[in-house]
Amino acid sequence: MDAAKNVYDFTVKARKGATLDLSTLKGKVLLVVNTATGCGFTPQYKDLEELYQKYHDRGLEILDFPCNQFGHQAPGDESEIHAFCTAKYKTTFDQLAKIEVNGAGADPFFAFLKAAKPEDDDPAEDTAALRELLAKHGLSPEREPGLIEWNFTKFLIDRSGAVVKRSGPKTAPSALAPCIEALLA
Numbered sequence: 001m002d003a004a005k006n007v008y009d010f011t012v013k014a015r016k017g018a019t020l021d022l023s024t025l026k027g028k029v030l031l032v033v034n035t036a037t038g039c040g041f042t043p044q045y046k047d048l049e050e051l052y053q054k055y056h057d058r059g060l061e062i063l064d065f066p067c068n069q070f071g072h073q074a075p076g077d078e079s080e081i082h083a084f085c086t087a088k089y090k091t092t093f094d095q096l097a098k099i100e101v102n103g104a105g106a107d108p109f110f111a112f113l114k115a116a117k118p119e120d121d122d123p124a125e126d127t128a129a130l131r132e133l134l135a136k137h138g139l140s141p142e143r144e145p146g147l148i149e150w151n152f153t154k155f156l157i158d159r160s161g162a163v164v165k166r167s168g169p170k171t172a173p174s175a176l177a178p179c180i181e182a183l184l185a
Contacts, residue, residue: 007112007163009022013107015078015079026159028061029156029158029180030060030157031060031154032155033152033153033173034067034099035067037066037073037075037076037084048089049093052092052093054177065101066096067099069101073151082095101153114147114148116163117155117165122167122175150169164179165179
């Protein structure tokens with residue numbers, strides 16, 4: 001991977017075969033999340049929508065990347081996922097294309113995010129419980145540098161495109177509000 005790359009050098013797959021050039025989001029605060037519709041953390045969509053409603057007009061964008069790598073908890077195609085999110089959680093932010101975040105098929109944007117912030121920043125994250133959950137699903141509880149361990153890992157990116165925070169699945173999106181406030185100020 002080219003170490004000189006920044007967030008704005010990436011183009012990601014959007015729904016319906018479209019692409020999103022992240023350079024079009026320069027000057028915005030970005031909250032990037034790998035999501036799933038059938039996960040115990042799926043109710044975090046409610047928090048994500050509340051953050052979006054509260055801060056979108058001030059410059060927050062949520063980049064929602066469905067991912068089926070963790071317990072196959074993001075079944076369905078992009079249209080089904082979008083319909084579920086808008087019906088059940090009344091989301092108004094858009095979902096992007098379903099991707100992989102780990103392994104040989106990992107999306108290059110997520111490889112960049114993991115290299116920029118290889119560890120979660122939240123000391124309250126209960127990693128022991130998360131690793132036990134991983135083991136129940138037959139996933140390796142071994143911690144590789146940068147590995148995204150489960151659905152709803154969150155990356156916060158400032159207006160200049162720097163990855164400033166990484167939060168694990170158990171961190172509620174609403175807990176990021178003070179950091180988002182500071183970045184939008």
